[in-house]
Amino acid sequence: MSEKEKALLQAEMNRRAFLKKSAAAGAAVGMMGLGMAQQQPTADQVVRGKNPRLIVLSSRPVVLESTLELLGSERITSKANLFIRNNIDLPGLNTTEPNIQPGWEVEITGLIDKPFKITVDELSKLPQTEVTSVLQCSGNGRSFFNPRPSGNPWTYGGVGHVTWRGVLLKTLLEAKGVKLDPKARFITMNASTQGGAAPYEKSFPISVMDYSSAMLALGMNGEPLPAVHGGPVRLVAAGTFGTANVKWIAKLEFTATESPGNEQVPRYRVPVLPGVNLPILPTQPGSRYNYTLENSRPNWMANINSFILSPLAGASVKGRLVEIRGVAWNDGLAPLETVEVSVNGGTSWRKAIIERDHGKFGWYQWVSPQLLAPGEYEVMARATDAVGRTQPMNGNIWWNERGYEWNGIMRVKFRVT
Ligand SMILES: Nc1nc2c(c(=O)[nH]1)N[C@H]1C(S)=C(S)[C@@H](COP(=O)(O)O)O[C@H]1N2
Numbered sequence: 319m320s321e322k323e324k325a326l327l328q329a330e331m332n333r334r335a336f337l338k339k340s341a342a343a344g345a346a347v348g349m350m351g352l353g354m355a356q357q358q359p360t361a362d363q364v365v366r367g368k369n370p371r372l373i374v375l376s377s378r379p380v381v382l383e384s385t386l387e388l389l390g391s392e393r394i395t396s397k398a399n400l401f402i403r404n405n406i407d408l409p410g411l412n413t414t415e416p417n418i419q420p421g422w423e424v425e426i427t428g429l430i431d432k433p434f435k436i437t438v439d440e441l442s443k444l445p446q447t448e449v450t451s452v453l454q455c456s457g458n459g460r461s462f463f464n465p466r467p468s469g470n471p472w473t474y475g476g477v478g479h480v481t482w483r484g485v486l487l488k489t490l491l492e493a494k495g496v497k498l499d500p501k502a503r504f505i506t507m508n509a510s511t512q513g514g515a516a517p518y519e520k521s522f523p524i525s526v527m528d529y530s531s532a533m534l535a536l537g538m539n540g541e542p543l544p545a546v547h548g549g550p551v552r553l554v555a556a557g558t559f560g561t562a563n564v565k566w567i568a569k570l571e572f573t574a575t576e577s578p579g580n581e582q583v584p585r586y587r588v589p590v591l592p593g594v595n596l597p598i599l600p601t602q603p604g605s606r607y608n609y610t611l612e613n614s615r616p617n618w619m620a621n622i623n624s625f626i627l628s629p630l631a632g633a634s635v636k637g638r639l640v641e642i643r644g645v646a647w648n649d650g651l652a653p654l655e656t657v658e659v660s661v662n663g664g665t666s667w668r669k670a671i672i673e674r675d676h677g678k679f680g681w682y683q684w685v686s687p688q689l690l691a692p693g694e695y696e697v698m699a700r701a702t703d704a705v706g707r708t709q710p711m712n713g714n715i716w717w718n719e720r721g722y723e724w725n726g727i728m729r730v731k732f733r734v735t
């Protein structure tokens with residue numbers, strides 16, 4: 319991280335600490351019966367059942383950020399600790415309780431021979447599939463871009479590791495004996511507009527049915543899908559960024575082209591040069607870009623990333639044997655091959671031990687035992703997959719106007735005593 323990035327991060331941390339403090343002070347004042355108009359609510363006040371330690375980036379629409387500490391405290395992110403990113407809130411669903419609506423209908427239409435509607439109750443009777451995957455907002459890490467793009471100032475907590483259960487789209491089409499028109503190239507999804515909610519429309523290439531276990535998910539972590547995470551039914555395509563994993567799904571349309579809606583373009587896209595094989599076309603930091611369907615691509619497959627979850631920044635740990643721990647993942651299209659750890663500013667790297675994986679779409683847990691004398695350290699981690707995709711030392715090489723898809727190498731300063 320450059321001095322400038324560090325200063326930005328520090329300023330953000332100070333701002334958050336201040337917001338937290340003033341929220342606590344506000345609550346105390348409230349309890350004394352004095353009331354306070356401008357208090358910042360805590361996460362559990364914004365969404366019932368959430369951990370109050372989540373960071374409230376916005377209370378309307380709801381945007382809650384998790385923390386590295388919470389992510390490191392469990393193998394599967396619990397519904398209390400999972401981040402939330404709503405562009406549009408559905409009224410009455412700000413709770414982690416299930417949204418029991420067996421009669422909720424999903425319309426399947428567009429370029430298929432037999433359009434149909436199916437209820438949640440019928441879906442629950444079809445064969446169910448489970449998949450553990452990383453759900454991540456494509457804006458996660460945005461705060462580390464320099465200059466900082468506008469948008470929610472996520473640091474690392476716009477991500478979680480979740481087990482979904484639902485009906486694969488392939489299974490659904492097969493069960494219904496439905497055939498796709500060869501002109502169908504995209505799946506365009508619409509969220510419910512119940513309660514007067516604004517429309518939310520997103521497209522995926524149709525191939526997510528094959529490579530991403532695209533499903534209509536009814537369950538999360540062994541329970542019915544929490545209302546705030548899309549219950550009773552959401553689209554989940556493992557290995558993709560969060561944005562097209564449409565919650566409260568009402569319609570799924572097979573289309574020849576991407577949705578022209580605002581959520582598809584200009585939002586949730588990164589610059590590309592057609593025909594040039596780069597994940598993101600590097601643009602001048604701070605510059606503007608006129609996003610079209612042709613000169614950009616949507617955030618879909620997640621890029622490779624790794625987080626250090628222990629020690630946390632600023633921690634004091636006992637030497638000499640220090641276990642550095644973390645997680646790493648990619649889009650599931652190629653196996654993750656190595657996670658390397660450096661404790662000397664990148665001069666030398668040592669392979670971490672991959673302790674456990676959770677299937678190709680989940681995250682891998684890794685550990686790197688290091689013998690460290692007392693002193694100050696900065697540790698870095700870098701994941702690489704079998705097709706050579708890896709994380710840049712300087713994540714800012716992918717600077718893009720809207721601040722998507724950050725995967726710069728993480729650096730953590732801590733002390734060994
Ligand atoms: N209906 C609907 N689906 C949505 C969104 C939304 O605003 N409305 N936000 C998307 C974005 S940008 C993200 S990152 C994920 C977040 O999922 P979560 O809130 O369950 O964590 O939901 C996606 N699906």
Ligand SMILES: [Mo]
Pocket residue numbers: 403454455456457560561
């Ligand atoms: Mo997102």
